[in-house]
Amino acid sequence: MEKNTSEFRMGLIDAIPICLGYLAVSFAFGIQASEAGLSVFQASVMSLSNVTSAGQFSSLDLIVTNATFAEMALLQLVVNIRYMLMSTALSQKLSPKVGTIHRFLIAYGVTDEIFALSVTRKGKLNPAYSYGLIICSVFGWVLGTFLGAFAGAIMPHRLISALGLAIYGMFLAIVIPDARESVPIMMVVIGAMAMSTIFTYAPVLKNISSGFRIIIVTIVIAGLAAVLAPKIDEETADA
Numbered sequence: 001m002e003k004n005t006s007e008f009r010m011g012l013i014d015a016i017p018i019c020l021g022y023l024a025v026s027f028a029f030g031i032q033a034s035e036a037g038l039s040v041f042q043a044s045v046m047s048l049s050n051v052t053s054a055g056q057f058s059s060l061d062l063i064v065t066n067a068t069f070a071e072m073a074l075l076q077l078v079v080n081i082r083y084m085l086m087s088t089a090l091s092q093k094l095s096p097k098v099g100t101i102h103r104f105l106i107a108y109g110v111t112d113e114i115f116a117l118s119v120t121r122k123g124k125l126n127p128a129y130s131y132g133l134i135i136c137s138v139f140g141w142v143l144g145t146f147l148g149a150f151a152g153a154i155m156p157h158r159l160i161s162a163l164g165l166a167i168y169g170m171f172l173a174i175v176i177p178d179a180r181e182s183v184p185i186m187m188v189v190i191g192a193m194a195m196s197t198i199f200t201y202a203p204v205l206k207n208i209s210s211g212f213r214i215i216i217v218t219i220v221i222a223g224l225a226a227v228l229a230p231k232i233d234e235e236t237a238d239a
Helices: 002-014 016-035 040-049 053-064 069-093 100-108 112-119 126-156 157-166 166-182 183-201 210-228 232-236
Strands: none
Touching: 002 016, 002 126, 016 040, 016 053, 016 112, 016 126, 040 053, 040 126, 053 069, 069 100, 069 112, 069 210, 100 126, 166 183, 166 210, 183 210
16 A cells, blocks of 8 residues: 555656646647637546547547547547557556556556656556556646636637647647658658648548548558658667
């Protein structure tokens, strides 16, 4: 019991930087969710139940255009499929004695940042540590969404639109540094932009809904990148 408490507390402490980062990003999401017509409660529940920035941001256009449930589900599968792979990999760090319920609860909170902290943890992963990470991180994600959506509900529309641009600046800040250091990543970014532009303005392709555009562009560009510029395993490269 004492060990679990210590692990839980350690998870809470380690997740503080993630919590603060999520607070800023989810505030921008809350602003955009409010602009898309979601209430403060709806936006907050969406963040609590999804915990995925890319999936939530990409779904807002589908909500605005009244997309079908099938389209929404397929988009989320494509955008968030990496979490299934992360959860599978993370399960190898759990003791065989860890039950199914604990595994499901840990999988709920798997994000890029939480996975990075969990997978680098020495030894077996204690579920209590994971719960500390998840509770602190999800708290920041939901709180930021609540504050952003609340601010969006009471601020003038022009100011909401201006603040909505913050998310594009955030994505640029994430993508540009990696693109400058890696030619394959730069090609992926340019390819995705070019293909998205074609789907936006081409006579027939522009009639495809925004959700399916994202799905098609993601699959095509990611598939080409995997074939043309596969990531070489470090151990293989050193051999």
